[in-house]
Amino acid sequence: MRLEEKVCIVTGGAKGIGAEMAQLFAKEGAKVIAADMSDLDYSVENIEGYKLNVADTNQCEELFKYASEKYGRIDVLVNNAGITRDGLTHKITDDMWNMVIDVNLKGVFNLTKHVGPYMMKQGNGSIINISSVVGEYGNIGQANYAATKAGVIGLAKTWAKEFARKGAAVRANAIAPGYIMTDILKTVPQPLLDDFAKLTMLGRLGQPEEIAKAALFLASDDSSYVTGHVLSVNGGMRL
Known part of the structure; x- marks a missing residue:
């Protein structure tokens, strides 16, 4: 019960990595708000769904007020919500760029x-930003996505300094997953998945629960002396 009585917010919590994190956090004793534009398709004790578009500043402020007033504290924030609109740089439209940003x-x-x-x-x-191996190394056809995932690393490092002022034990870190077998990857042809796996030192793709376990470490007191760090969970992948 490493998160017993802690209050956690997980954005993008309806499916994939976000759902795995929300469910693991609840299993470890947390009260979890899983925020997403989609409805939760799972039912777990101590997890409540909350409709949220993270791009809407007013909705984000309302979620903050709701969580802080209902529970009287917020212990963990996982910034996991994300989208892709891939294309070579010269083919990325203003809409594709702006939506991802x-x-x-x-x-x-x-x-x-x-x-x-x-x-x-x-x-x-504890604040945890979900970045990507693409944010660390870049990737062809993902200039917009790579820019944002590099950006959230910069935010985590800044917040590690900014929110720890005056002796506050607020930590901010980032997780950079490699290719993880979420629903999106399940639509990719198997030969291409095999090629992705060959790029890793471990010779396989990751599972959502492996990212959730990394997030659990950073959310819990087990990582009480870890801040401003990027935890790469990619099987040794180099793009």
């Missing part, structure tokens, strides 16, 4: 803008 980067800022200072006043907390 709004959700993946602005959306991370929108919620943490309220939660971070609240944790600072509270005296403690």
Whole structure:
């Protein structure tokens, strides 16, 4: 019960990695708000669904007010919500660029803008930004996505400094997953998945629960002396 009585917000919590994190956090004793534009298709004790578009600044402020007033504290924030609109740089339209920036980067800022200072006043907390191996190394056809995932690393490092002022034990870290077998990858042809697996030192793709376990470490007191760090969970992948 490493998160016993802790209050956690997980964005993008309806499916995939977000759902795995929400369910593992609840199993470890947390009260979880799984925020997403989609409805939760699972039912787990101590998890409540919350409709949220992270790109909407007003909705993010309302979620913050709801969580802080209902529970009286917020211990963990996982900024996981994200989208892709892939294309070679010269083919990325304004809409493709703006949508990815709004959700993946602005959306991370929108919620943490309220939660971070609240944790600072509270005296403690853990902020986890979900980045990507693409944010660390770049990738052809993903200039918009790579820019946002590199950006959330910069935000985590900044917040590690900013929210720990005046002695507050607020930590901010990022997780950079490699290729993880979520529903999106399940639509990719098997030969291409095999090629992805060959890029890793472990010779396989990752599972959502492996990212959830990394998030559990950073959310819990087990990582009490870890902040401003990027935890790469990619099987040794290099793009």
